[in-house]
Amino acid sequence: MSAEKEPIEGRAWVFGDNIDTDQLAPVPSYMNKEPEEGCKMCLRAVDPDFAANVQEGDVFVAGNNLGIGSSREQAPQYLKILGIRAVLAKSFARIFYRNTLNFGLPALVCDEAGRINPGDEVRVDPLTGTVDNLTTGETLAAEPLPEHLLTMIADGGLLKHLERKLAQG
DSSP, X not given: OOGGGSOEEEEEEEOOSOOBHHHHSOHHHHTTSOHHHHGGGTTTTTOTTHHHXXXXXXXXXXXXXXXXXXXXXXXXXXXXXXXXXXXXXSOBOHHHHHHHHHTTOOEEEOTTGXXXXXXXXXXXXXXXXXXXXXXXXXXXXXXXXXXXXXXXXHTTSHHHHHHHHHHHO
16 A cells, blocks of 8 residues: 555544535635645634644544534645644535545545544554544544545645546546
């Protein structure tokens, strides 16, 4: 299995229900700006320190309805640029869920996401749906991602995956 398909281990950033795309990608953050600049405004209304303090490999955890609102592609793109490597939520808005996968970011439905505390070290295995809370020793269940989506994620997202497939003929 390639490194991109191995479990993701990082610090949990925990948020509640109804985190919408306007909070993840506020309108002024992406208007006429490169994504690397716009992502600095990610979640500023909810946690002004998030964008400055998230680190490569961290895991984003939320409650119900993650990504509700507009179909703003910048929302999952900003999370990935900032270093988030997996997203867990009790439930997702469907367009946000698919956009997250399209950007090469594993998104898993985890009914028990509320059991994860801010700052907990977690290991997420998208293939098995296992979420190990390394801080508490607890193991949670999430819905695993199918192999074809894991391959797409490992390729770097939908566009890179399609480019690879087209290059193969």
